[in-house]
Amino acid sequence: MKTFNPIKSDPNKIMLLEVFENSFPKRNYLIIHRANEFTSLCPKTGQPDFGTITISYIADKKCVELKSLKYYLQSFRNEGIFYENVTNRILEDLVRVIKPRWMEVKGEFSTRGGLNSNVAATYGKNPNERSRQKLY
DSSP states (O other): OOOOTTTTOOOGGGOOOEEEESSTTTTTTTEEEEEEEEEEEEEEOEEEEEEEEEEEEEOEEEEOHHHHHHHHHHTTOOOOOOOHHHHHHHHHHHHHHHHSSSSEEEEEEEETTTTEEEEEESOOOOOEEEEEEEEO
């Protein structure tokens, strides 16, 4: 059985990401990108993992360019990486490149061995959410 080291991920993947100027930097508007055919490899078995990655963010000065985002996400195709790691890695790389006001990355992974896994990681406070009151 082939195993992978999930800690060793190519730090240069971030260089695949390109940005462009946000045309409406004073407005809080939601941008959502969904990649329905995300693949990576299980770091324990080397078997392919399939899922959907949803990236939601409120831009500040920069937005991510879609073709570069596609190539970036495809760069995980042959990498052995846990669901939790890949979801957080995508969030960290995108935050580093576009510096959004708020961002959430969700990974919804296909059923494997009878288990379905979803991972969500966030950055910042969503300015569009109203403060929530605790109900007792």
